[in-house]
Structure formats: C-alpha cells, structure tokens
Amino acid sequence: MSDPHDDLIDSLASGLTPTRPLVDSRLWLGTMFGLVLAILYVSVVFGIRPELKGLWGGQWPDAFTPIGKPLLFLLLGLTSLWTVTRLSRPQGEMKLAYWLPVAAALSLTLFNMTLELARDGWQVSAQQLNGGVVSCFSTILCGGLAGLAVLWRFWLRRAATTYPTALAAISALMCASLMASAYALHCNMDAPVYIVLIYGLAVALFTGVSTLAGRRLLSW
Amino acid sequence: MRDAQGGDARAYRALLLSLRPWLLSYFKRRLRGGDVEDLVQMTLLSLHEKRHTYDPQAAFMPWIAAVARHKLIDYVRKAGRRVHIELTEDLGLADGLSTELAHRDVTVLLAQLPAEQARFISLQRIEGLTTDEIATSTGKNPSAVKVSIHRGLKKLQALVGVKNSGVADE
Numbered sequence: 212m213s214d215p216h217d218d219l220i221d222s223l224a225s226g227l228t229p230t231r232p233l234v235d236s237r238l239w240l241g242t243m244f245g246l247v248l249a250i251l252y253v254s255v256v257f258g259i260r261p262e263l264k265g266l267w268g269g270q271w272p273d274a275f276t277p278i279g280k281p282l283l284f285l286l287l288g289l290t291s292l293w294t295v296t297r298l299s300r301p302q303g304e305m306k307l308a309y310w311l312p313v314a315a316a317l318s319l320t321l322f323n324m325t326l327e328l329a330r331d332g333w334q335v336s337a338q339q340l341n342g343g344v345v346s347c348f349s350t351i352l353c354g355g356l357a358g359l360a361v362l363w364r365f366w367l368r369r370a371a372t373t374y375p376t377a378l379a380a381i382s383a384l385m386c387a388s389l390m391a392s393a394y395a396l397h398c399n400m401d402a403p404v405y406i407v408l409i410y411g412l413a414v415a416l417f418t419g420v421s422t423l424a425g426r427r428l429l430s431w
Numbered sequence: 432m433r434d435a436q437g438g439d440a441r442a443y444r445a446l447l448l449s450l451r452p453w454l455l456s457y458f459k460r461r462l463r464g465g466d467v468e469d470l471v472q473m474t475l476l477s478l479h480e481k482r483h484t485y486d487p488q489a490a491f492m493p494w495i496a497a498v499a500r501h502k503l504i505d506y507v508r509k510a511g512r513r514v515h516i517e518l519t520e521d522l523g524l525a526d527g528l529s530t531e532l533a534h535r536d537v538t539v540l541l542a543q544l545p546a547e548q549a550r551f552i553s554l555q556r557i558e559g560l561t562t563d564e565i566a567t568s569t570g571k572n573p574s575a576v577k578v579s580i581h582r583g584l585k586k587l588q589a590l591v592g593v594k595n596s597g598v599a600d601e
Contacts, residue, residue, distance in 0.1 A: 219472055220447040223479045229438035230483040300484045301497035371481035373501050431481065431501075 235296040238366055242292055242389070245358055249393035252354070257346070257397035276401040284392035284410070287316050291385030295362075298378045299370035305377055313384070320411070323403035339402035344409055347398060351413040354390035359383060359421060363428075371431050379425025380418055387414040432494075433487040447475060450495065457499050462507075474502045490536040490590065540587050548583040551576055 253259075262272035272278065290312040297303045328336055362382055372378040391410050400409070435443035454474055458467040478498055485494050537557070541549040554560045554568070562580070566573040 217448075219475060220444060220451070223447060223475065224440045224444035227435065227438055227440045227443050230436050232436055232483050232485065232487060300486070300494070301481070301501055302493045369483060371477075371484045371498070371501075373497060431477065 281395040288388035336404045355387035358386035375429035376426040380422040383418040383421030387417040
C-alpha cells in the first residue's frame with residue numbers, strides 16, 4: 212500500500228511544468244515603461260507646464276517647485292517599487308527603513324503646508340485649492356488603477372508575501388505616486404496646501420481602498 | 432529547485448522527498464497539539480504553487496523556511512484555538528536539514544562574499560582551522576583574519592535574514 216504523503220509528492224512532481232521565476236529587473240523595466248506611457252498621456256492630453264518645457268532650452272525655472280513636485284512623487288514611487296520587490300517573496304522582511312522616504316516626503320510637505328497656513332491663514336490658502344482638482348483626482352485615481360491592474364496581472368498575483376496588507380498598500384502607493392509624478396509635469400498648482408490636500412488625498416484614498424481590497428487577494 | 436523551475440520532475444520529486452522530514456521536524460519543534468502532517472502537506476502545496484518566487488541565485492533554505500513559517504502562522508490563525516508555538520529562527524541540522532541542501536546553500540552564500548573573506552570562513556567553519564592557523568597559511572595578520580571572519584559571518588546572517596543573534600568568532 213502506497214504512502215498517502217508520497218502520493219502527494221508524486222502528484223506534484225508528475226504535474227510539474229516549467230515556470231518562469233520572478234525577476235526584479237523585469238518589474239523595474241515594466242514600471243519604467245508604464246511611467247513613460249503615463250508621461251506621454253499627460254503631455255498629449257494636458258500638456259507639459261511651460262517651466263518644464265523651458266528646461267529643454269536650458270532655462271532654469273525661478274522656483275524649484277515645478278521640478279520638486281514631480282521629483283517628490285517620483286521618489287515616493289521608486290521607493291515603493293523597491294519595497295514591492297523586497298516584499299514579494301516569502302523571505303522578504305518588512306523594515307522601517309522602507310518607510311523612511313515616505314515619512315520624509317510627507318513631513319517635508321506637511322511642514323511647508325503648516326508654514327503656509329501660519330503665514331496666510333486658511334481663507335487665503337483655501338483659494339489656492341481652486342483649479343484642476345477634478346482632473347488631478349481623476350488622473351491619479353484612473354491612472355493608478357490602470358497601473359495597479361497591470362501590476363496585478365504580471366507581478367502581484369504571482370507574489371508570495373508574508374505581509375499581504377503592506378504589499379497591497381505599497382503597491383497602490385507606488386502606482387498612485389508614479390501617476391501623480393506624471394500629472395505633476397502638467398499641473399501648475401504648486402501651493403503646499405494643494406499638494407497635501409489634493410495630490411495627497413488622491414494618493415491616500417487610492418492607497419487605502421486598494422489596501423482593503425488587495426490584502427485578501429494577496430493572501431496565499 | 433532551480434531544476435524544478437525548469438520542469439525537471441525527477442529533481443523536483445527528490446527535493447520534495449528530502450524536504451518532508453525537515454518540514455515534519457520543523458513543525459513538530461514549533462507546534463504542539465496541532466496536526467503537523469496537515470501542515471507539511473499544505474506547505475508542500477504552497478511550495479508548488481509559489482515555486483517561481485524562489486530566486487535561483489539565492490540560498491534555498493531561507494526561502495523554504497519562510498514558506499513554512501508563513502504556513503505555520505496561517506494555520507494557527509485559522510485554527511482559532513490556543514496552540515503552543517515557538518517561532519525560533521534557527522534553520523539548522525536539528526530540524527533534519529539535508530546536508531546536500533545545506534552544502535548547496537553554503538556555496539551560494541559564500542559566493543556572495545569577497546573571495547578572501549569566503550576563504551577564511553570556509554577554512555575556519557568547514558575545515559576547522561583556528562584563526563592563527565589560517566593567518567599562518569595565508570600570510571595574513573591574525574587580527575585581520577578574525578575581523579574579516581566576524582564581518583563575513585554577520586553579512587551571511589543578514590543574507591539569510593537572521594537578526595542580531597551575535598556572532599561567535601571561534
């Protein structure tokens with residue numbers, strides 16, 4: 212009589228098919244391709260803001276914000292991408308260091324917003340929230356969703372993480388941040404209060420909802 | 432496992448057969464009062480489903496240990512009852528680790544260190560030489576050998592995900 216445990220091993224071995232291992236460089240390459248598509252979309256549909264167009268002609272903008280805003284979200288997106296590669300395998304560890312760039316970016320923006328609010332008051336600051344809110348929100352949410360769907364198809368559904376909630380959150384943060392960095396190439400709303408309340412809220416909303424939905428999908 | 436990812440059924444069967452006793456021992460040591468056999472089967476199934484997450488360039492045992500640990504935690508959570516569980520991180524021969532797998536992992540891990548450092552560690556930990564003997568045979572300063580081995584072992588611990596367990600020099 213055969214051992215039932217060996218039967219399982221026999222059946223797993225007999226049904227074995229070749230499989231392609233997860234390769235981090237493919238994720239990086241795919242994400243960069245997606246980012247280029249997002250930038251193309253924003254430049255064709257909305258147009259790139261004049262200060263950034265001027266950079267091609269060697270003209271440096273008066274303020275750093277037109278460059279700093281896309282860079283801030285790009286940094287956030289790339290850090291999240293790096294974290295996604297670290298968390299996608301069973302032995303991936305959750306480390307505080309992964310969240311430091313996120314905390315630094317958030318602190319910097321919140322600090323600037325607080326300064327602005329203290330200087331101008333809410334009434335004046337609130338006026339800087341008028342303009343492009345719908346397109347900002349819809350681009351980040353829809354673009355992030357498209358990115359997350361592709362990420363799920365090619366990477367996340369094959370992942371085996373020990374931290375499903377964290378991986379769901381960081382994946383959504385990555386997609387929303389990269390989409391926000393692409394949209395920021397067009398958007399000329401540079402007030403910290405706008406970056407926190409409009410960009411920040413769109414990214415946070417997308418991340419929160421995706422985390423709730425994704426944590427179950429990433430369980431294995 | 433690399434051969435298994437390529438579709439070699441014989442190598443895969445041999446791997447699963449050699450892992451079974453290790454998994455049994457791993458779960459028996461950490462879980463008292465649970466169905467260890469069930470857990471072994473669930474882990475083998477998960478290993479099969481997620482075999483593409485193993486990086487062929489990395490050591491194998493930290494990967495399978497992480498899969499086993501995940502299934503153990505999942506089992507305890509789903510069992511919804513109190514079970515005694517010990518989450519020790521040591522992955523040694525005490526769990527019946529196959530020497531073939533251990534040798535393969537040691538080779539993979541040492542390959543990630545600078546050649547000289549890997550050689551010092553190999554001479555001390557595998558050949559059994561003392562620091563002075565290594566220093567004499569390689570013409571290096573004993574203190575430099577000692578420091579190099581200490582740092583190398585710490586790097587190896589980090590590579591297999593062992594946290595601050597302290598490294599004994601000799």
